[in-house]
Amino acid sequence: MLFTSYSFILFLCVLISLYYLIPKRLQWKLLLLGSFVFYFFSGWSNLLYILATIVSTYFIGLKIDELNRKQADYLKENKEKLTKEEKKLYKEKIKAKQWSWLLACLFFNLGILAVVKYTNFAIANINSVLSIFRMTELSFVNIILPMGISFYTFKTMGYIIDVYRGKYEPERNIGKLALFVSFFPQLVQGPISRYDDLAQTLYQEHSFEPKTFSFGFQRVLWGYFKKLVIADRIVAAVLTITRNPEKYDGIYVLVGMVFYAIQLYADFTGGIDITIGVSQMLGIEVKENFIRPYFSKSIEEYWRRWHITMGTWFRDYIFYPLSVCKPMLNLSRFSRNHFGDKIGKRIPVYTATLVVWFTTGIWHGSSWNFIVWGLLNGIIILISQELQPLYEKFHQKVKIGDTFGFRLFRIGRTFLLMSSLRILDCYRDVGISFKMFFSMFAKPDLKPLIDGSLLKLGLDMADYIVLIAGVILLVSFSLIQRKGSVREMLSAKPAVLRYSIYIVLFFTVLVFGAYGIGFDSNQFIYNQF
Amino acid sequence: MKKKKIISFVIVILVISVLTVLLQKLLMPKYMTQIVEGALTKEYYYEKNKDHDVIFIGDCEVYENFSPITLWEEYGITSYIRGGAQQLVWHSYYLLEDTLKYEKPDVVVFSVLAMMYNEPQREAYNRMNIDGMPLSLTKLRMAKASMMPEEDLITYAFPLLRFHSRWKELSGEDFRYWFKRDQISHNGYLMRVDVKPVGRLPSPRLLDDYMFGDKAYEYLDKITELCKKNGIELVLIKAPSLYPHWYEEWDQQMVDYAEKNGLLYINMLDDLDEIGLDFEKDTYDAGLHLNLSGAEKASKYFGRILQSRFNIPDKRNDEKLKAIWQEKADYYYKMEQEQYEELEKYGYLLKFNMKRNEENNIKP
């Protein structure tokens, strides 16, 4: 069930009405039922995957907790008898057992993810090796990627790692855990919420709050505006350009790059707006996933403001554990002694950064495009880290200061840099992506921008007018938002003005939305990730 | 405070509803030129005097080939054609079901050509046949039976969801006919006086299977059933259009069906001479459809059968009806005259050739 389908709207109306009509203690159960219904509509076999994840994580979570209790009981009983050494030994033994359980859980669930997501990618790579030796190639397998599997798997793995780390106790009610994993607004494209952020607000009883509800509704409407009016309209031109690289190179690549940046932003943040807005209508608070990312002044800042829950997931569960684990620290010490301080210090950071960005890349999609894209992100972040002192020296000499113009320059630079990297996201292989990137410089012919060629990309003049107006609206919205919640500001305005704005927004989506027959119904870009 | 909130909520809902209706009316296609057959379904509901002896249902083979005015003038039979572009059997069934909510005719005439289709063909024809009907369960069931895989039922309840993107192509016509429509038919008959003689007909293609489909039969059964239940005589008719080709095997199936269900089936192609059709003069598009003179001949022939077979009384002496039909006839002859004048002046009919008008810079 896509957010932009009529069945989703209908589903939502029924669910929300029931939600506030039934006894409050049943609310979370209704959400669980609703989530399974929602998931069922995306294919019943998908349910098997998510159930496997829920059940395995549930029992392993309990197992780890049971070992904790066993340890506590044992240590209490034998408080006097045991020496400090023995206690430590016992603790280590328990920890080792817990570690095996955790590993089993990670292997099982990430294994499912790996099999459904990367089998064909692996086969393709094996085949290209086989073909060198002229051996018979393997045939591809037919696996449909279950909707949102990357998202709920990461959400669940974060939970089990936290339980292992003793951050919180495991959920004892399997229904509640199932709701955390499958909460429908987040199923399609995240955010990757943490159990300790989301769980309590999910299971609480919620009474109908007109203000929260209408704020949620407004956010949903805004999400649909971004998605239907902007993203689903501009996608036509993006596809025309990126699917025909032999015809559209040079300046078209730049156009495609910028259009794709708009599409991705509108699509992804619009989807998250719908997620957060729907949750809010249910009285549930979901953490933000974006903070005006295109206003970032550096790539490192960009990644703190774009898809935040993914970035912090990689940081907390891969980057830190990897860079501060014992072997890494030993390696660092070893290299400091042998290659000097400078190199030694960098080893953990460099290794962990590259591993994180490799994983980030392959998480986004099973192709070399994404791997190269991820690694390039990591490399650029490392380079800019290295250049930091140089920048500072430069700034001391040339007094630019923190002027508006310079900030704008940095924002523009970051935007173009990130858009250039995303070229890898658009073209069918790495080679073409690079070729297209360099064609921008090899063929700096600006004529297509003014000679009407832009009108042949699948968008007519009327579409461009709607798009320009839409983008202006997005940018001004973000600019105002820096001073605080736009909905709060609006709620202080006279009712007539306020309602008029909502009504206009509603009809804008209804009329100018690119949906229905004649428009391809686009899935959320992040859906299959 | 709470009261104020409720009032403002109600106002917002009202404003949204009113705006939705206005926008929907503006954005829906008007079908007032070029493909006027799209306006047929709706036009029936504007008809003040919904009490007819005979109701025709079917595709272009009814609304182009029979003229209710002729039936009235020759036999005193009142009739209405509930036709539609590529009306399929299920369309016909539900249109009949809806018509029976307003009136109960003595005879229903169903054009059997549509039996050749067992599947929905094109979304555009669905919209033309269904959109004009007022919202009801019948309409939704009709849409459900007719939809192409890419269509959504809700767009038939709220056509704005289908036609919203027409904001790009809004024209003067959309504003002119925002709230009212011209009458484009004569009790469902679409008049054309121009002539295009039959040239060489393509020789009929051999088919793999001549058996009409299950779904087509299912809805033909439903039509038969519905008529029986309401004490209405059902007549199956194959109108005298030469193309699409009406196969021998198809004809036999209809003969059998009529016999099995005790219905009258007339294949007018068998009686072309008796009808007096001359395909050099009586068609406007080389045999697909009859023009006015052809339709009047066909109506005279068919009216005679209706009258003799079903004893439909001659109502020409009914004062009230006389006045109503006089008005209709006046409009009919006025349009006929206008079309002949146009034909003389431009060589073609403006309304049906918008492209040519543009090329010739004519504003109808």
Place this chain on the structure above:
Amino acid sequence: MEELLRILEELHPEIDFNTHEHLIDDKILDSFDIVTLIAEINDEFDVSIPAHEIVPENFNSAKALYSLIERLKDED
């Protein structure tokens, strides 16, 4: 504590770590700094800070970090 302050100042000479209490919230220490810091602490204090202790509360000030080190030492 002296030792810890020395390590911190090497990373960011411009900050007064005696008084600053929002090192993470104000984005003074980024993830690279934290990893470097943990490696140095491991060398100097022979304490390994596990990944799950990397939370703002433990890294927002030199004082908090020092008490973390002390606690981990005790647990050993």
